[in-house]
Amino acid sequence: MARPRTPLLSRTRIQEAALALVDRDGLQGLSMRKLAQELGVQAPSLYSHYRTKEELLNDVVDRITADIDVSGFKNGDWRHGLTVWARSYRDALAAHPNMVAFIASGPGRREEALRRADAIHGGLVSAGWPARLATMIGASTRYLVVGAAINSFARGFDADARVYQDRYPNLSQAHRLPELAAEIDNDSFELALRAFIAGLETLYPRQATRAEAESRHA
Amino acid sequence: MARPRTPLLSRTRIQEAALALVDRDGLQGLSMRKLAQELGVQAPSLYSHYRTKEELLNDVVDRITADIDVSGFKNGDWRHGLTVWARSYRDALAAHPNMVAFIASGPGRREEALRRADAIHGGLVSAGWPARLATMIGASTRYLVVGAAINSFARGFDADARVYQDRYPNLSQAHRLPELAAEIDNDSFELALRAFIAGLETLYPRQATRAEAESRHA
DNA sequence: ACCTGAACACCGTTCAAGT
DNA sequence: ACCTGAACACCGTTCAAGT
Numbered sequence: 001m002a003r004p005r006t007p008l009l010s011r012t013r014i015q016e017a018a019l020a021l022v023d024r025d026g027l028q029g030l031s032m033r034k035l036a037q038e039l040g041v042q043a044p045s046l047y048s049h050y051r052t053k054e055e056l057l058n059d060v061v062d063r064i065t066a067d068i069d070v071s072g073f074k075n076g077d078w079r080h081g082l083t084v085w086a087r088s089y090r091d092a093l094a095a096h097p098n099m100v101a102f103i104a105s106g107p108g109r110r111e112e113a114l115r116r117a118d119a120i121h122g123g124l125v126s127a128g129w130p131a132r133l134a135t136m137i138g139a140s141t142r143y144l145v146v147g148a149a150i151n152s153f154a155r156g157f158d159a160d161a162r163v164y165q166d167r168y169p170n171l172s173q174a175h176r177l178p179e180l181a182a183e184i185d186n187d188s189f190e191l192a193l194r195a196f197i198a199g200l201e202t203l204y205p206r207q208a209t210r211a212e213a214e215s216r217h218a
Numbered sequence: 219m220a221r222p223r224t225p226l227l228s229r230t231r232i233q234e235a236a237l238a239l240v241d242r243d244g245l246q247g248l249s250m251r252k253l254a255q256e257l258g259v260q261a262p263s264l265y266s267h268y269r270t271k272e273e274l275l276n277d278v279v280d281r282i283t284a285d286i287d288v289s290g291f292k293n294g295d296w297r298h299g300l301t302v303w304a305r306s307y308r309d310a311l312a313a314h315p316n317m318v319a320f321i322a323s324g325p326g327r328r329e330e331a332l333r334r335a336d337a338i339h340g341g342l343v344s345a346g347w348p349a350r351l352a353t354m355i356g357a358s359t360r361y362l363v364v365g366a367a368i369n370s371f372a373r374g375f376d377a378d379a380r381v382y383q384d385r386y387p388n389l390s391q392a393h394r395l396p397e398l399a400a401e402i403d404n405d406s407f408e409l410a411l412r413a414f415i416a417g418l419e420t421l422y423p424r425q426a427t428r429a430e431a432e433s434r435h436a
Numbered sequence: 437a438c439c440t441g442a443a444c445a446c447c448g449t450t451c452a453a454g455t
Numbered sequence: 456a457c458c459t460g461a462a463c464a465c466c467g468t469t470c471a472a473g474t
Contacts, residue, residue, distance in 0.1 A: 004455095007457065032448060044449080045458050053448065101323035104368045133409075135402060139369065140410035144358075147365025150322045151357065184353060191351075192358035195417030202416040203409075222474095225438065250467060262468080263439050271467065440473075447466060454459075 008041055011049050011059065019060050019096065026098045061103050062112045068092050070116050073123025079197050081123045082137070086145050086193055093149035100149045129207050137200065144192050152185040226259055229267050229277065237278050237314065244316045279321050280330045286310050288334050291341025297415050299341045304359050304411055311367035318367045347425050355418065362410050370403040 017038050021030050032053055036043040050056040072084030093100050117138065124134035201208040235256050239248050250271055254261040268274040290302030311318050335356065342352035419426040 004457080009457080031446085033446085042459055044451090044460085047449070048457050051449095101319060104322065105319035136406040136409045139402065139406035140362075140413070142369055143365030143407070143410055144361050145365065146368055147361030147363065150364055150368070151360055184357065188354040188357035189361070191354045191421075192361055192414060195358070195415075195421055196410060196413050197417065198420040199413030199415065199417030202420055203413055222438080227438085249465085251465085260440055262441085262470090265468070266438050438474090440471105442470090442472105444469080445467095448464095450463080451461090452459105453461105455457090 009039060009045060009049055013039065014046060014049055014056060015059050015063055018056055019063065019099075022060070022098045023096055027102055057102060061099065064096050064099060064103070065089075065092055065112060065116075068116060070119040070123070073119070073127065076127045078124055078127035078129065081120075081127070082141055082197060083193060085120060086141050089142075089145045090149055090189060093145070094152070097149075100146075104146050104150060133204070133207065140196065141193075144189070144196065148185065148189040148192070152182070152189075227257060227263060227267055231257065232264060232267055232274060233277050233281055236274055237281065237317075240278070240316045241314055245320055275320060279317065282314050282317060282321070283307075283310055283330060283334075286334060288337040288341070291337070291345065294345045296342055296345035296347065299338075299345070300355070300359055300415065301411060303338060304363050307360075307363045308367055308407060311363070312370070315367075318364075322364050322368055351422070351425065358414065359411075362407070362414065366403065366407040366410070370400070370407075 014035070018030060018035055021035055021038060025034075032046055033043045036046055046056075050059075067088070069084050069088035070081075073081030093103065120138045120141075121131075121134050124137055125131055129137065232253070236248060236253055239253055239256060243252075250264055251261045254264055264274075268277075285306070287302050287306035288299075291299030311321065338356045338359075339349075339352050342355055343349055347355065
């Protein structure tokens with residue numbers, strides 16, 4: 001009964017089941033015992049593939065953030081690169097709202113995250129931004145994305161209902177509040193991103209235009 | 219032995235002990251049993267004052283965020299109001315890094331949070347911004363603050379060490395990395411805030427100037 | 437009204453044992 | 456190498472009982 005000819009589990013299978021469980025029942029709803037049951041196995045079996053629950057969750061994070069689009073800097077257009085990155089980053093988080101708190105809080109895995117951070121930094125530098133400013137711009141954009149993801153999806157809509165009702169007193173249908181909240185969240189994120197980029201141009205006209213000029217040559 | 223003449227516990231005493239415990243041992247390190255022990259009492263006693271652990275934590279959050287400065291809008295200067303609010307908000311979170319993940323993830327208590335949200339919104343509107351834009355500006359700023367707090371404080375510095383070392387290869391003393399990380403975090407936050415405000419002026423010159431003109435009259 | 441001891445239904449993780 | 460049953464040291468919370 002123990003040790004079947006082909007392994008019952010694999011890291012991939014465990015990751016997928018864990019993510020599905022978190023999506024369905026929330027981060028709190030994921031326990032090694034429930035996960036094992038979902039996979040038709042006993043809880044200790046999981047420890048043949050992962051040393052801790054946290055190690056597993058970090059792999060799930062890598063899986064979620066694997067598709068973040070960092071390619072927008074290719075032609076040297078930093079505004080486009082930053083916008084594409086930020087939007088795809090936010091979309092990746094939005095697809096798994098129950099994971100956002102964990103993604104945001106932990107130090108995160110280095111394998112993928114570091115590679116992406118380097119891509120952003122490199123894209124900004126090669127577009128004309130000095131190294132230190134490039135680091136700050138990357139960090140600022142991350143603040144925006146993570147903050148937006150947490151405020152949008154991790155928070156319950158019912159909690160925000162009263163806020164929106166105050167703002168739009170003529171909104172009669174309470175069941176449309178989630179829609180409206182999502183719309184305001186999206187508009188706020190886009191405003192923040194556009195204003196931030198426009199502000200960079202105002203505060204650092206030389207770097208911003210140099211970056212623009214170089215993108216024309218490319 | 220049960221039921222002393224003066225109660226051993228109070229909501230205030232429980233809140234303070236809980237916050238001290240989280241500050242010392244992290245959010246994971248707070249359990250009702252450990253908290254009770256710290257207060258010289260048995261765990262079930264806590265449930266005479268709080269119905270759940272979450273209700274207690276929400277009160278702790280209120281205690282932390284009580285000092286956020288919303289008064290900067292008084293003279294109608296929305297840039298000043300926004301800056302003061304954002305900085306004091308971030309400072310409040312920075313004072314209790316182990317609470318940031320919880321503060322960010324839950325819907326939060328309504329009593330305090332709603333009042334502040336209204337103050338910000340009212341301040342922006344009376345400074346000349348239309349209601350919908352005021353809502354978006356408030357949300358965007360919150361994204362920035364929460365995102366910055368999470369990336370700065372909840373993440374371990376050792377995890378970021380490699381990133382900074384790449385950026386500053388001539389940094390020889392590894393023990394100074396925390397300092398440097400804090401400095402970059404702070405600079406990035408200030409950049410994000412300034413660029414956002416400058417961007418608002420570029421994108422909405424009429425509202426921004428109208429708000430400015432009104433602040434002169436006040 | 438406030439605190440206690442005992443208990444319930446859970447956790448993550450370890451470990452010897454099986455194949 | 457991979458899975459199991461049993462166990463350890465924890466959780467949050469409930470509840471009858473005491474004063």
